[in-house]
Amino acid sequence: MNMNQENDNELKKSAPYLASLEKKNSFQAPEGFFEDLSSKIEDKIQAATTGKKHTYLSLHYVKYAAAAVVLLVAGYFFYPSKTVLQKNTLTAWNVDSLTDDELLDEWGDFPIEYETETVVSNDDADMINYLIDNKVDVTEINGI
Amino acid sequence: MEHQADNELLQLFNNGSSHYAFNLIIKKYQQRVYTHVRRMVIDHDDASDLTQNTFIKVWHNLPKFREDSQLFTWIYRIATNECLNFLKNKRKRFFLPIGDVEGELSDKLAHEPSLKGDAIEMKLQKALLLLPEKQRLVFNMRYYNEMKYEEMSEVLGTSVGALKASYHHAVQKIENYLTSD
Incomplete structure (x- = not known):
């Protein structure tokens, strides 16, 4: 007895009405569906493989881009404070040991504000009054 | 159309003609896989997607196929898992109880031209x-x-x-x- 007969007999015993029905394939695929199914599948496989490569490449580049960003950010935060530290260090401890030229090189970029006090006016009378008030001997100044 | 025996197809696949052999495997089993899947999910588009997914999995796993079982039984098993996972995910996605999924499938039946x-x-x-x-x-x-x-x-x-x-x-x-x- 083959499989179909075995199945039919089994069915006739337990479900005579169902057994009497014609077996139909009610779910037909649209016409032409199977003709290009294999190429659709191949395309998907191809796309997935290419997609994986792209993803891998993207990740590869992202890795380096991320490293560059970290370095830039780190540079931004650390470089200025390092410079200030260097200058502060110079100011606090090393100024005495530096030559004038070295100091100028070091501080040359900073605008230097001079505090001036007008002690002598162009007016001779004021000058004389000032010298008298401060008890300055003019002959001493001029080396006379 | 006369199809080659499974063992010949597997030999072809393993001997360097993998794409050609895979194509022949699809041609041999596509209709049976589609019909099996379609009966479970009713909708043609869903059945089409699941049939394609089944064969994509076949492609990726065929190098590991050990011939302990028949090729078609193995493909059938993949297709069946695809169907069951699809229906399970459908329920999960919409928080639907079993009855509601069957209700949705029943609605699709009502719009099936071949059943009218x-x-x-x-x-x-x-x-x-x-x-x-x-x-x-x-x-x-x-x-x-x-x-x-x-x-x-x-x-x-x-x-x-x-x-x-x-x-x-x-x-x-x-x-x-x-x-x-």
Whole structure:
């Protein structure tokens, strides 16, 4: 007895009405569906493989881009404070040991504000009054 | 169309003609896989996607296929898992109880052109949707695909005895539904 007969007999015993029905394939695929199914599948496989490569490449580049960003950010935060530290260090401890030229090189970029006090006016009378008030001997100044 | 034997296809696949052999495997089994899947998910577009996914998995796993089982049984098993996962995800995604998924599938049946005007066939398909998913699978495999219980056991990983009982219950439920008013 083959499989179909075995199945039919089994069915006739337990479900005579169902057994009497014609077996139909009610779910037909649209016409032409199977003709290009294999190429659709191949395309998907191809796309997935290419997609994986792209993803891998993207990740590869992202890795380096991320490293560059970290370095830039780190540079931004650390470089200025390092410079200030260097200058502060110079100011606090090393100024005495530096030559004038070295100091100028070091501080040359900073605008230097001079505090001036007008002690002598162009007016001779004021000058004389000032010298008298401060008890300055003019002959001493001029080396006379 | 005459198809090559499975062992010849596998030999071709393993001997450097993998794409060609894979193409022949699709041509040989596409219709059976599609029909099996379509009976479970009803909608053509879903069945098309699941059939394609099945063969994509076949492609990726064929190098590991050990020929302990028949090629078609193995493909059938992949297709069956695709169906069950699809229906499970559908329920999860919409938080639907089983009945609601079957209700949605039943709506799709109502719009199936091939069933229009065939009241008996429509009733049979509706009766099938009332079965639990695995019982419906067992019924389809035995009734429509006329598979042996041993093959079904390989596909579903269930004992022959359990499958016989499951099929018997399914047949009884369908008979009752069809003969009721």
